[in-house]
Amino acid sequence: MPQNEYIEEAIKKHGRRFDHDERKRKREAREGHKLSKIAQSLTGFKAKLYNKKRHAEKIQMKKTIKMHDERDNKQKTGQEPVADGAVPAYLLDRENQTRAKVLSNMIKQKRKEKAGKWDVPIPKVKGMDEAEVFRVVKSGKRKSKEWKRMITKATFVGEGFTRKPPKYERFIRPMALRYKKAHVTHPELGATFCLPILSVKKNPSSPMYTQLGVITKGTVVEVNVSELGLVTQSGKVVWGKYAQVTNNPENDGCINAVLLV
Amino acid sequence: MKHTRDEHKHDLHTQPREKEILPQQPGERYVKPKVAKAALSVALEERRTQLAGATVVAQLISDVDGTALGGRLALPAATTVGQLAELVNRLTATAATDAVPYAFYVDVTDSNGSDGLKDGKQESALASSLLDDVLVGRGVSAELGLVIRFRPQAVFRVRTVTRCAASLSGHTEAVLCVAFSADGTLLATGSGDTTVRVWDLDTSTPRHTLSGHTGWVQMLAFAPDSRVLASGSTDATVRLWDPRSGAALGPPLRGHTGLVSALAWEPLHRNKACARLASASKDATVRVWHAPSRALLFTLASHSAPVACLKWGAEGFIYSGSRDKSVRVWDADSGKLVRVLDGHAHWVNALALSTEFLCRTGAWSHDLSAKQAREMSQDEALQIATDRYNKYAAQSGPAGKERLASCSDDFTIFLWSPTEGKKPIARLTGHMQLVNHIAFSPDGRTLASASFDKSVKLWDGLSGKFIDTLRGHVGAVYQVAFSSDSRQVLSGSRDSTLKVWDLATRKLKMDLPGHADEVYSVDWSPGGDKVASGGKDRVVKIWRH
Numbered sequence: 001m002p003q004n005e006y007i008e009e010a011i012k013k014h015g016r017r018f019d020h021d022e023r024k025r026k027r028e029a030r031e032g033h034k035l036s037k038i039a040q041s042l043t044g045f046k047a048k049l050y051n052k053k054r055h056a057e058k059i060q061m062k063k064t065i066k067m068h069d070e071r072d073n074k075q076k077t078g079q080e081p082v083a084d085g086a087v088p089a090y091l092l093d094r095e096n097q098t099r100a101k102v103l104s105n106m107i108k109q110k111r112k113e114k115a116g117k118w119d120v121p122i123p124k125v126k127g128m129d130e131a132e133v134f135r136v137v138k139s140g141k142r143k144s145k146e147w148k149r150m151i152t153k154a155t156f157v158g159e160g161f162t163r164k165p166p167k168y169e170r171f172i173r174p175m176a177l178r179y180k181k182a183h184v185t186h187p188e189l190g191a192t193f194c195l196p197i198l199s200v201k202k203n204p205s206s207p208m209y210t211q212l213g214v215i216t217k218g219t220v221v222e223v224n225v226s227e228l229g230l231v232t233q234s235g236k237v238v239w240g241k242y243a244q245v246t247n248n249p250e251n252d253g254c255i256n257a258v259l260l261v
Numbered sequence: 262m263k264h265t266r267d268e269h270k271h272d273l274h275t276q277p278r279e280k281e282i283l284p285q286q287p288g289e290r291y292v293k294p295k296v297a298k299a300a301l302s303v304a305l306e307e308r309r310t311q312l313a314g315a316t317v318v319a320q321l322i323s324d325v326d327g328t329a330l331g332g333r334l335a336l337p338a339a340t341t342v343g344q345l346a347e348l349v350n351r352l353t354a355t356a357a358t359d360a361v362p363y364a365f366y367v368d369v370t371d372s373n374g375s376d377g378l379k380d381g382k383q384e385s386a387l388a389s390s391l392l393d394d395v396l397v398g399r400g401v402s403a404e405l406g407l408v409i410r411f412r413p414q415a416v417f418r419v420r421t422v423t424r425c426a427a428s429l430s431g432h433t434e435a436v437l438c439v440a441f442s443a444d445g446t447l448l449a450t451g452s453g454d455t456t457v458r459v460w461d462l463d464t465s466t467p468r469h470t471l472s473g474h475t476g477w478v479q480m481l482a483f484a485p486d487s488r489v490l491a492s493g494s495t496d497a498t499v500r501l502w503d504p505r506s507g508a509a510l511g512p513p514l515r516g517h518t519g520l521v522s523a524l525a526w527e528p529l530h531r532n533k534a535c536a537r538l539a540s541a542s543k544d545a546t547v548r549v550w551h552a553p554s555r556a557l558l559f560t561l562a563s564h565s566a567p568v569a570c571l572k573w574g575a576e577g578f579i580y581s582g583s584r585d586k587s588v589r590v591w592d593a594d595s596g597k598l599v600r601v602l603d604g605h606a607h608w609v610n611a612l613a614l615s616t617e618f619l620c621r622t623g624a625w626s627h628d629l630s631a632k633q634a635r636e637m638s639q640d641e642a643l644q645i646a647t648d649r650y651n652k653y654a655a656q657s658g659p660a661g662k663e664r665l666a667s668c669s670d671d672f673t674i675f676l677w678s679p680t681e682g683k684k685p686i687a688r689l690t691g692h693m694q695l696v697n698h699i700a701f702s703p704d705g706r707t708l709a710s711a712s713f714d715k716s717v718k719l720w721d722g723l724s725g726k727f728i729d730t731l732r733g734h735v736g737a738v739y740q741v742a743f744s745s746d747s748r749q750v751l752s753g754s755r756d757s758t759l760k761v762w763d764l765a766t767r768k769l770k771m772d773l774p775g776h777a778d779e780v781y782s783v784d785w786s787p788g789g790d791k792v793a794s795g796g797k798d799r800v801v802k803i804w805r806h
Contacts, residue, residue, distance in 0.1 A: 086453020086477040088437045088781045089522040089569070090697055090739070092586060229735045231756045234774045237735050 088233065120244045121187075121258050125218030128153070128205040133214060137172065154179055154249035156197050156213040156221065171212060179215065182255040184243045185221050197255075198222040198240050215255060219245045223257070305397055312338050312396050315403040319391075321349060324366070324412040326657050338392040338403060345387070349411050361413045364765060367395050367406040386765040408477050415704070415746035417627050419789035421761050422751075422804040425775045426791075427465035429801040431458055436795025438480055438782045441655035442487040444625045444634045445788035447504050449490055450801050451478030457492050458801075459504050462791065465803060469507030473500055482524040484535040485623030486642060487634075490551060491538055493521030499540045501552055512673075514550050516557055519543030523571035527593065528616075529623030530650045531577060533643035537593075539567035539579055547581050549596065564589065569609060575616035575650055576680050582609030588667050590679045600683045607670035611698045615664040615705035615722060618745070619650055622787045627745065653705075659723050660687070666708055668696035674710055676725040687725025692717060698740045702747035707764060709750045711738035717752045717762065729767040733760055740782060745789040753783035759794055759804070773804055 035054075042050050137148035148170060155173040163169060185192045201220040203209035215221065226239040243257035315338040321330040331352050355361060365387040387394050395401050436451030441448055448460045457471040457478055474497030484491055485503070490504040498513035499521055523541040537558065539549045547561040547568055565583035573579050578599060579591040580710045588602040588609055614620070624642035625634045626649065637645075654661050664686070665677045674689040674696055694714035701708055701722055708720040717738055719728040736756030743750050749770060750762045757781060759773040778797035785792050792804040 082434075082453070082455055082476060084434070084436055084453075086435045088739075089479045089520070091781075092520075229756070231735060231758070236774075 021155065102259045120218075120220065120260060122218045122244055122246060125204050125216075128209070128214075128216055133205075133209065134171075139166075144184075150174065151177070151214060152250065154215045154255065156180070156200050156215055158199075158213075173212070177250065179249065179255050182221060182223055182245070182257045184225075184242065185258050186259050187227070187261060193225075193228065194223060195223040195227065195243075198200065198224050201242055215245055215249050217245055217248050220260070221245060221255075221257060223259075225259070271623075304688075309392065309397050312313070312392060312403055314338075315392075315396070316404055317391060317396070317407055319409050321352070321405040322408055322410050322654065324410040325660060328423045330780060332410075333406070336391065338396055339390055341390040342387050345391075345409070345411070361416060361665065363411040364414050366410045366412070367401075368410065385767050412479045412706070414748065417746055417748045417789075419744040419749065420806040421744075421749055421763075421771050422430070422773065422792045423771055423806055424804065425773070425802050426804055426805045427803045428775075429460055429465060429467065429803065430799065431467050432456070432469070432795075432799045432801070434477075435797045435799060436801055437477060437779060439784045439793045439795045440481040440483055441784050441786040441791070441793065442483040442490075442504065443485050443622045443787060444487055444629075445633075445786035445791070447483070447487065448786075448791075448801075448803070449481050449483070449492075449504060450793075450798070451481045451492055452492075452794050452795075453477040455494070455496075457481065457490070457502065459490070459502075459507060460801065462803070469504070471500075471502050471507060471509065473509055473513065474498065476520065478704040479522045480521060482526055482538075484526045484538075484552075485529040485621065485646075486535045486639075487625075489535070491524050491526070491540075491552075493524050493540055495520040497521060497542065497544075499524065499538070499550070501538075502553075510552075511555050514540070514548075514555060515559075516548055516560075517542040517544055517546070519545075519567065522567065522569055525573040525579070527573055528575050528646070528650075529642060530575070530619075530646035531593075533639045535623075539571055539573055541571040541581055543567040545583065545585075547571060547579065547591070549579070551591075561589075561591050561596055561598070563598055567606075570612045570667075572612045572614050572617065572665070573618050573620065574614055574663055574665070574679070575653075576642075578679060580612055580614070580665055580679060582612050582667050584608040586669075588665070588677070588679075599680070599706065602665075602667070602675070602677050602679065602683050602685070604675050604685055605667065605669040605671055605673070607695075609667050609669050610696060611668050613666045613668075613699040613701045613708065614663075615701045616650070616653060617701055618703035618787070619646075624649075625787060627788065634721075660705065664701075664705065664722065666699050666701065668699045668710055670695040671803050672696060672712075674699060674708070674725075675721075676708070689720050689725050689727070691727055691730075692716070694737070697738070700743055700750075701765075702743045702750075703745050704747045707743075707747065708748075709741045709743065710751075711741040713737035713750055715754075715756075717741060719749065719764070719767065721751070731760075731762045731767065731769070733772075734758070735767050736779070739780065742783050742785040742792075744785050745787055751783055751785055751792060753780035753794055753796075755779045757796070757798075758793070760781060775802055776800065 133153055134149040135152050136146050137150050139145045139148050150172045154177050157173055157178055180196060181194050182197050183192050184195045200210055200213045201213050201221045203219045203224050220241050220242050223243050224239055226237060227239045230238040232238055242260045244260060245255055245257045245258040249255045305523045316335050318333055319336050320333050323330060342365060345365055349363055350360045366384060396403055411796050413731040418552060432452035432454055436450050436452050438451040448456055448462055451457050455474045459469040474494040474496055475539055478492050478494050480493040490502045491499055493499050496516040497519055498515055500513045501510040503510055519542045521540050521542050525539045526535060527537040529535055536552050537549060538552050539547055541547045545564045545567055549558045551558050564583040564585050566583050568583045570582040577593050579593050582588045586605045590599040592599050624637060624645040642748055662678055663680055665679045668673055668674045672692045676686040678686055692712040692714055694712050696710050696712045697707060698711040706722045708722045710718050715734045717731040721728060734754040734756055736754050738752050739754045741750055748764055751759060753759050757776045757778055760769055761771040763770040774798050776798050780794050780796040783794045791804055795801045
């Protein structure tokens with residue numbers, strides 16, 4: 001092991017030998033030949049390591065060359081292309097411009113509604129069988145009757161809903177699992193709003209769940225977006241839009257949804 | 262007992278179970294009981310029949326200079342607006358052929374001395390008769406003395422625009438500015454695709470595509486004689502075009518180092534050749550050019566932030582508003598700074614001049630045909646423009662002065678009398694968001710302001726008093742424009758609609774949906790027959806009656 005910087009010290013003291021530069025140049029000139037000889041003669045694991053190193057070096061070299069080329073080209077053309085997203089002078093330099101684009105026209109939405117198909121963020125959802133959604137409630141004096149069901153998932157009930165008398169109430173929707181609002185994310189704005197739910201449009205598992213207002217992951221609900229100030233092509237304010245539920249409300253205690261644009 | 266139980270059982274089976282669980286349909290509305298309304302109208306009808314033969318004591322006062330016309334008059338309550346106008350014309354000894362229509366505003370002088378205005382708004386103009394509007398509509402006692410202010414209106418009437426006559430597509434990027442020429446025969450639009458397009462208004466087809474800019478075209482301005490079109494762009498140049506032939510008039514005017522944000526031509530009555538052009542830029546300077554020789558005359562540089570707006574006044578001053586919060590007044594001949602109007606607490610967004618319509622239209626007025634205007638010699642045009650301006654300046658009091666309004670990001674508007682001093686006439690507050698654009702009505706009596714708080718507000722153009730708020734847009738309002746008869750105002754908004762408002766009733770007159778995206782720019786042609794709008798959907802729309 002060398003002790004201290006004795007080589008540098010010697011160079012400082014006595015200088016280099018007179019033919020140092022020439023020798024250096026010749027060594028560098030021979031470098032290629034030397035590497036080539038090594039590359040040809042190496043075998044086995046050492047060859048593998050060597051080739052890998054050489055490969056990485058070549059990639060780096062090519063990248064550097066390309067970068068230099070690009071810089072040169074740029075100087076030739078000189079002009080930058082016109083930027084997109086033109087705005088008038090009075091909107092320049094204004095920050096926090098939330099872009100409420102005119103989202104979709106009503107016709108499109110109606111057509112989709114007719115077909116009963118939406119291009120939704122969560123296209124495939126796990127099916128929910130009745131055993132999972134409903135819990136059998138025993139009734140009768142001897143608890144022998146089993147025609148009542150309790151819904152174990154989050155539900156939406158309309159505004160003026162009153163429960164039926166116990167005798168006629170086949171499906172019980174527990175108060176604790178009823179929801180009126182959903183956290184709806186606008187995918188283009190990237191913002192989330194807490195919006196009132198208007199109705200359950202479709203629960204993909206079963207039409208019966210749709211009627212019952214059961215909200216599970218993947219359910220399409222209609223939300224009131226009048227606060228967002230979206231407008232249709234005819235200038236009317238949009239107030240009902242569909243959103244798809246993205247979480248499991250029964251586990252999370254809240255409803256998260258993404259707006260279908 | 263048994264029977265009933267059976268019945269229930271039966272019910273349970275037949276009744277569809279879904280019924281109880283169907284979600285309630287939303288959107289049920291509260292229906293106002295009709296009885297109360299009917300009773301109210303009966304009461305009004307009763308009052309109307311009671312007062313039909315009554316007489317009211319009224320004093321006519323001119324709204325222009327505040328002088329009383331004649332003495333106190335005993336008028337039958339059933340006097341209509343038409344009859345009042347006839348009376349005023351008779352009293353001012355105007356010949357029947359030159360009769361001027363008037364708008365009437367009624368002030369009530371009650372015993373408390375209050376002016377009877379509610380929540381600061383001014384009452385709207387009389388619509389039908391004293392009886393219907395004042396005695397029945399506002400419930401004023403027939404025994405109180407009325408003060409009737411009359412205000413002359415334009416002798417012509419612009420029919421409101423009701424439909425989209427043409428959608429002109431061609432631009433490949435958002436349309437940023439639209440401008441009608443002074444005589445209303447040409448329409449030019451500038452876009453983010455770096456081109457300016459000139460459209461044929463008779464056939465609604467493209468006439469010329471003027472390309473040359475290398476940045477978004479931000480601003481267009483026709484010279485008052487409509488012979489030259491200037492365009493300013495983000496590439497920091499101003500280009501001049503011949504709008505009729507579509508040819509570029511020489512190379513661009515270079516000199517600015519930032520994007521060109523505003524352009525203003527010298528008014529015709531001060532220079533018959535319409536030779537000088539001022540341009541404001543983001544590099545905080547205003548440059549004045551001599552258009553025919555393409556020479557830079559002088560640079561006005563004392564703003565310390567980008568200049569956002571620029572106007573060339575009728576009295577030989579150039580006004581510039583900047584993001585350094587000040588409005589500066591420059592002498593247009595020497596380029597000297599005359600005064601600095603301070604007061605705003607944030608960026609100044611737009612300026613408006615009471616003489617703007619005069620400066621813009623130059624020699625053109627509604628009684629000239631387009632051909633006459635085109636073939637007019639420079640001296641004739643100068644004569645007509647000077648006469649028009651002198652007529653404006655001859656008005657007594659503040660009405661004849663040039664007034665400047667500036668609006669700002671600090672939610673306020675200032676009204677200045679920039680030729681007289683640097684003290685503002687009024688500070689107009691009330692907007693809840695930044696005020697983006699303002700416009701004076703062509704008669705200079707009303708000021709409209711467009712704000713990001715989704716409302717348009719109307720202000721008195723002389724005193725700055727608040728008149729009313731026009732609500733209806735559901736997005737930020739970007740621009741406003743007046744019809745040339747000062748009876749309607751147009752607003753373009755981010756909610757993709759245009760709306761026309763009536764100044765007399767202060768109500769929405771026409772809703773014009775049709776754009777698919779934000780409306781960036783609107784213009785009402787000086788002739789009043791067409792409205793043009795352009796926006797983010799890349800389509801230029803022309804609206805007419």
